[in-house]
Amino acid sequence: MTTATNTTTLENAVKSSPSTLSTLWKMAGSINLSIILLLLLTLDSLVGYFCLDRNPSLFRPMGDMGLMTWIDTYGRHNLAVTGWFFVLLALLFVLCCNTFVCTTDRTLRILRNRKQHSTARLLFRLAPHCMHYALLLILTGYLCSYLFSIVIPTQTLVIGSEYILPNQAGTIRFISFDPVTYNGERLYWLDGNVLSPKATLRLSTPHTEQEAVIGFNRPARFNGYSLHLKNFEPKTQGKMHRKTRIDLHVRKDPGVMLYLAGLILFSFGMVLYGCEWIFFREVSKK
Amino acid sequence: MIAQLRVIIQRLGALLVILLVIAGCKGETDKQAVVEKDPSQPAFLQIGSFSVQHVSPSRTHVRDGAGRTLVLIERGTEPPKNVPATQIIRVPVQSVAAYGYFEVCVLRALGVLENTLVGVTTPANRWFIPEIKQGMKNGKIAFLGDSSKIDFERLEHQHPELVLTWDPAIIPMLDQLGIPCVVTTTPEAMCLNARMRFVQFLAPFFHKEQEADAFFARIRSALDDIRARTVTSTSKPKVMWGDVYEKRVLVEPGNAWVGELVGLAQSDYQFDDIFGTSCIEITLERFLYSGKDADILFTYRTIDSGATSKEALARMNPLIKDIAPLHTGRVYSPKPHYVQSGDRLDEILTEIAAILHPDVYPDFPLQFFNELPDTDPVLAQKENKDDDK
């Protein structure tokens, strides 16, 4: 009896599964869901403003310790201030699913009917979906970055000292420090201070050797790692200055290419959409 | 459409509740697991930019001001293999070299100063702490040279197991010597809570958690007392803490412990809206604007650096000569031993409260600050003599 009932249930489930799946698929890709999610994200971000404002020390460590460790330490123990971030993660996850389903659905439909449009028109019609996929790429890149990065948060070097990358991937030697100093009256508070730090590094592996100059906003790439200048001394010209040093932030970030590619793809989609909007729609209006 | 929206909202709400319940259950289980290991210690403690995480009874991870993670292990236990040797510290630490006054004061608050301190970067004649004077006299504590020119041979000779420093520039050299170090400065000013709890950050290094908790309880009790007394005060003075050096304006931001204390003591901190590092640099216009109606100015300058009177301050900084505290208000400068009195934080906090509210702290004797007179006593006497003539 029980076996018979189980079989019937299974059969029913199998029979109903295509429609259930398609209902689920439709629901997941629903535009109403997108709208609700975007509104909730707006609201959550606004709540986040009040939690993050004047509280960067709670969120800053996420950049170097990774998302999971951060959740297990700072995140979990300060839920009143970090709760919005967990909600943000959950909402973004649902938004990603929703965007993927919705965009894939529509892209397939456009591609199925591709013969009805010229190539240019097809490209323009795909522009919004290009932006949607780009958004997924950006968010995936961020997630990878926070989950899988290898980070050495602060590596201090003085002139002549070395740092060996993890797994002996290479050696970084700090060769010289040649900052650009500001001298003038216009920026009185910067007079005699460093405006643009420039540190020369020798980057060597057993087979290669090269020199790289790094500064603020000017990282160097070496053997899969990116080297960012985090801090430096001395900041002032003069007799009483402190010992020359640089603090490096060393990262091996598998997400960066993904999110940079996402930014480019989104911009491309935006330009395409803009072109369509300006030329085609304006022309059709006229 | 509205019905559809309602259904979607209901489903989303249910999903969120389920997620939260799962997360909550998981969190609770983890918390229980840690508590079972060591019921007296919280699993994770954040102190401003510092943190302490008790991973197991014999292993603690700490994050210092530079964001470096250091691993504290019990003496005699096997060191972890995937951590560089200079980031492993065997506890309890038995000898320490300290760069700044603040670190020394924390060691004193923990009661480990006499037994552990072996090196400092300030010569003997500039110390006010008797244990250090005595230690330097009998050779136990060495002067390691000025902080910008450390004598590393001397440092190595002292065999410190740990260096507490505000200057990360020594890390490469210490790495070569195999001495671990903790950076005690942070990108943001220490808030009141972090300042009170900093002892709890250093406590696991010396197994002095109870002493740290006692110190924290003492400061908290002082704060409770300040709150209770100042709430009855009728005045609400406007306070600024900073100074002008040539054209550079440095102030304590609102997130610094002094800013928070002023707010807690029923007063208005004029730089409450400024956020950032200790001694943050701001525009001169803002300093002068805040000075227009301020009642009290705390200057960074001591008597030794020229803060002998309001007149002397105005002479040194003609730009600030018109701010209200120099005319109608009061100006306070720290006494030379103030910076070496961090272990008496409760007394410092109470004294600041007494300065802000003399009505609720009548005849309070000042130990850490001087109230600046209008004119220099010597100059005033000379002027009086001239007048007499």
Place this chain on the structure above:
Amino acid sequence: MSAHFSLQCITMLYFLGFCVSFVTKRKPLLFWFVVPALLVHVYLIYLRYLAAWPLLPMYMSSLAVPMVLGIFWMFPQTSSVPFKQQILFQRLLLLFCLLWSGLSLCFPKDFYLPFLQSNTWLAHIFLLTGIIGKACLLCCAAWGIISLTCNTQDEKRICMTQSFNWSIWGFVFWTLSMFSGEVWSYLGWGTPVVWEDAVLTTTMAAWFYYGCYLHLHLTRSWKIGYRACFASFGLVILLFATLPDLGPLRSPF
């Protein structure tokens, strides 16, 4: 002329312009208020840049938004928009100019000194595109509000088309600002997000909100009246997005 006095003049001129716009419907007359205000505004922004260049002047957005709105005000309207709505739009732009310049006068946050990491063109693009984006989105909100006052469906449709057009431009500039901020964040700090400034949350909020608005408009999911309300509510979101640029209350006199 000091920065504070310049800002006082600008606010006063926008106020007068706004008041006069109720008396006359002739745009050339209002030029006498808006053009001087714009000139002083340009001078003020020149001063702020002069005190920071090549670094980024801090928290300048709320100061520069009314200038961009003023420039938009000067543009002639498309002929498809009825005259009454054109007048309303101009009046609302003047009101926003007055509101934002009033905010930067009463809540200035001009006391921070620029930081060295901002010595890059990305930082300037981040700021400037953000300012233009915010001004465009304010125009979108203005058309949303006007649409609520319309009596006929045709008028509503025209206003909402205008609102949508502005929202597209606003969204594009806002996105460019966010993207340049993200690239700057990677180059300067090595991380995808810099948590130092809470402005990232309000920026994100506005981006999601206007993303939602574009979806609403393109899919016609909501009726035109609801969409007009949605566009109008954008003003509140943009006010939130201005919060990080505001300091403590100071007497404007």
